[in-house]
Every structure is written in C-alpha cells, then in structure tokens.
Amino acid sequence: MINRIKLFVxxxxxxxxxxxxxxxxxxxDINYQTKTAVEIEAKYDTGQPVSEGQVTVYAPDxxxxxxxxxxxxxxxxxxxxxxxxxxGTWDVQVRLAGHGGMVPVPVGVDSDVAAAGTGYxxxxxxxxxxxxxxxxxGTALYFARRKN
Amino acid sequence: xxxxxxxxxxxxxMFLVFAISGCGSSATDETxxxxxxxxxxxxxxxxxxxxxxFVRQGFVSKDGWAINFDHVYVNLSDVTAYQSEPxxxxxxxxxxxxxxxxxxxxxxxxxxxQGDENAAPILVxxxxxxxxxxxxxxxxxxxxxxEGPAKGYSLVVTGTAEKxxxxxxxxxKDEQEYHYTGGDYVGDERKxxxxxxxxxxVEMTFHFDHIFGDADTPLEDELNTGAPGFxxxxxxxxxxxxxxxMAALESMLAPADLEKLQxxxxxxxxxxxxxxxxxxx
Numbered sequence: 001m002i003n004r005i006k007l008f009v010x011x012x013x014x015x016x017x018x019x020x021x022x023x024x025x026x027x028x029d030i031n032y033q034t035k036t037a038v039e040i041e042a043k044y045d046t047g048q049p050v051s052e053g054q055v056t057v058y059a060p061d062x063x064x065x066x067x068x069x070x071x072x073x074x075x076x077x078x079x080x081x082x083x084x085x086x087x088g089t090w091d092v093q094v095r096l097a098g099h100g101g102m103v104p105v106p107v108g109v110d111s112d113v114a115a116a117g118t119g120y121x122x123x124x125x126x127x128x129x130x131x132x133x134x135x136x137x138g139t140a141l142y143f144a145r146r147k148n
Numbered sequence: 149x150x151x152x153x154x155x156x157x158x159x160x161x162m163f164l165v166f167a168i169s170g171c172g173s174s175a176t177d178e179t180x181x182x183x184x185x186x187x188x189x190x191x192x193x194x195x196x197x198x199x200x201x202f203v204r205q206g207f208v209s210k211d212g213w214a215i216n217f218d219h220v221y222v223n224l225s226d227v228t229a230y231q232s233e234p235x236x237x238x239x240x241x242x243x244x245x246x247x248x249x250x251x252x253x254x255x256x257x258x259x260x261x262q263g264d265e266n267a268a269p270i271l272v273x274x275x276x277x278x279x280x281x282x283x284x285x286x287x288x289x290x291x292x293x294x295e296g297p298a299k300g301y302s303l304v305v306t307g308t309a310e311k312x313x314x315x316x317x318x319x320x321k322d323e324q325e326y327h328y329t330g331g332d333y334v335g336d337e338r339k340x341x342x343x344x345x346x347x348x349x350v351e352m353t354f355h356f357d358h359i360f361g362d363a364d365t366p367l368e369d370e371l372n373t374g375a376p377g378f379x380x381x382x383x384x385x386x387x388x389x390x391x392x393x394m395a396a397l398e399s400m401l402a403p404a405d406l407e408k409l410q411x412x413x414x415x416x417x418x419x420x421x422x423x424x425x426x427x428x429x
Contacts, residue, residue, distance in 0.1 A: 045239075046370060060163055064341040065284050087237070097365065098355075100421040102332040104235045 035081050038105055042076040044096040053096040060088025060107075062080030082107045189344035193278035195227050195252050196287075198269035198353045199260030202362075209309070210361025213316075213378035216309040220260040221298035222354065224272060225291050226327075227252040229340065229350040236285035236331040241425040244287065244329060245423075246322040248279040248321065256298045260354060261307075272340045273382055283340035286350050287329040287418060302326065303416075305356075309378050321393040326354070328417035328424040335420035353418040359409070375412055380405040 042050035051074045059067035059082070072078040074096060082090050087108030094100055197222050201207075206216035227393055230236065230246035252273045263269055290302040298304045303322040333339040333351060342348035357365075361375035382399055384390045398406060417424045 044370070058338065064338045091332065095334060096358075096419055098421055099423075100334045102334055102422060
C-alpha cells in the first residue's frame, strides 16, 4: 500500500513537472522596461519639414563622438531613447543639403535643483554652519550669564 | 580675560568665513576669462574661417555661370568663442550667456580662397590658454578694413565667371558691417570640444551660394529663389569686367535684384551649416 502511494505520488510529481513544461513550451515570455523616448521634429524657417534629414545624437558624457546616427522621416521626425544612465544635455543635430541645426535636449536633469545650487563647497558650508552655531551658542551663554 | 579670548576667537572665525566664501566666487577679468582660470584645465583653441568648396573649387550659379574665385577677403574682428549655458539659440538671438569665453585679439583680413581646391579652412588665430570644455557658440564682426587688400570694405570678392563662351572678371565689394553670433557647429564632425592639453577648432563659415545660387540645388529651392544669381552682375560688365561696391550697385541694379542682394549678404555667416544671428551696424 505504501509502495502504491509512493508510486502515485511519484507519478503525480513527475506529471506536475512534465505537463506544465510541455504546456509552457508554446508560451511567450514577455518582459518590459519603461524608458522615456525623445521625439525631434525638424523644420526649415519656412515651416517645411526637413524630410529624411541626417540626424546625429551626442550624449553628454562624450560630446565629441556621435552616440547614434539616423535619418528623420518624411515629416522631419526622429525618435530616440537616451540612456538614462547619462543624465545631462543631449545634443541632436539635423542636417540636409548644406543646412541644419542643433537642439539641446535635457535628460534626467532637474534644472530647478541644479539652478538652485549654493555655489559653495561642502567644506565651506560646514565651516559656515559651525560659525553660525558658535554665534548662537555664544549669544545664549552671554545672556545666561547676565541673568545669573 | 575669557571675554577677550572669546571675542578674538569669534573675530577669527568671522574672518575665516569671509575668506572662505570669497574663494567660492569667481571674478571676471577684462578679457572675460575667469580669474580662477590658472587652476583650470586648459588647451589650445583655434579660430578658423571657411568659404567651403564653393570658394575653393568654384561652382555653377543658379543661372548657369561657372564661377571661380581668385580672392575672397573678409575682415574679421572681435572674434570670441563661448562655452554657453544655456546653449545659444541663433534663431532667438540676444546676448550669449557663457561660463567661459575666449577672445581673439586684433583685426584679421583673411582670404578664404587661399590655397588649392582641397585646402583646409584658413587659420585666423589661436588662443593657447583656453579653458577646456565645449565651445558651443562663436561671435565675430565683419568690419571695414583700415588697410590691406580689403581696405574700405568688410568683404571683397574677385574672380571670373564663364557662360556660353562669355567670360566676365568681377570684383564685388561690400562696405556694410555685420555682427554675427552663432551657436553650436553643425557639420560632419563635432568642433569646439577642447580637452585638457589638446587642440580644438571653432569655425566661422561663409556660404557664397546665398548670393549666386547653386545649379546643383533645385531652382524652386528657397536658396535659389532668394539668391540674385550672377546674371545681374554680368549685365553690368563693360569689356568683360565688372568692379562694383554696394553704393554703385544701389544705382545700377534692378530694384528686385538689389533687394535680393541686400537680403542675402547678411546671411553669409554660418557655423558650419548652422545659421547665425546677424545685426548690421
């Protein structure tokens, strides 16, 4: 009886292992990541699109070397997904027949925070904070002594 | 005694605070360079002027004249390169906001046609102690030369044009003065990225197809519809030669051609293929 139970359990275990594997062999495993794309639309001053313009994208960590190149569509549109690990200003150049332009695209940069920087180093801030605290403590002690 | 010691310590700390906070700001000297430049990484910044293949190799105008240039003199002054932030937008115009800038002293009359048909852009000058970084804007003036081959003019163009067996030698001079400001260089390769100890170029580019038009570009293209072409100049030739300046052209050209020329001359200045903001003065 115990052997039959063992056999049943063994068959059941094997079935559980094998059957779903056979079923999943026809499945599709889909993963996804959410990334932000940038869409460029290039037009001449007249409003005409820069159809099939030559596009060059420069990442902020190496402005001298193209990060990628491509071609705009007939409406002058081009889409690329910048590397979020490279925050900063991405430059995108669009050219056609001897005329073109460059546009800076900020990526992953909080301009408000960046602009609100104090301009002081950490050492300066620590020293200035210490001086302020020294002043407050000194003033408090001074008035405390007068009361005594 | 304790009071005196405390007062002395407090005074010393205050002095320290002012001294340290003073180090955090940067002064700007008369050349616009930051005073702390000595502590920064530097390299050599070269200023070049480029008339492109149109000037070096010649081209066919929109109206079929094969043009070759002998000399194309531009008189340049107040040449300055910038590390602009935010990046300068020539379509908007206005002043360049820059963290660093490098000025090229002096006035320079440059012949854009110098050298053979494969010659490199003309070196105008260089600055050996430019702060490393990306020079993404440049400004310059085209002013009347006080001396030299362009004396009295900001631009002097000489050459010959041929069409259907007819040859016209031309000298076209412009006495108008211009102030160009351009943004990032637009072209095959990136320019203006200066590494420590390295050399980078900043280019002032001049597009002469804006005046004469280009047979390789469709006639209905804005470049050709806006350009006067060479025919208006050829029609003024006497004994195969035309020598004119803007004052003469104002009385000699047909009004429509004069208007096109006056509209196009200020658009000569570029940064590679990128347009510049221009002001006449």
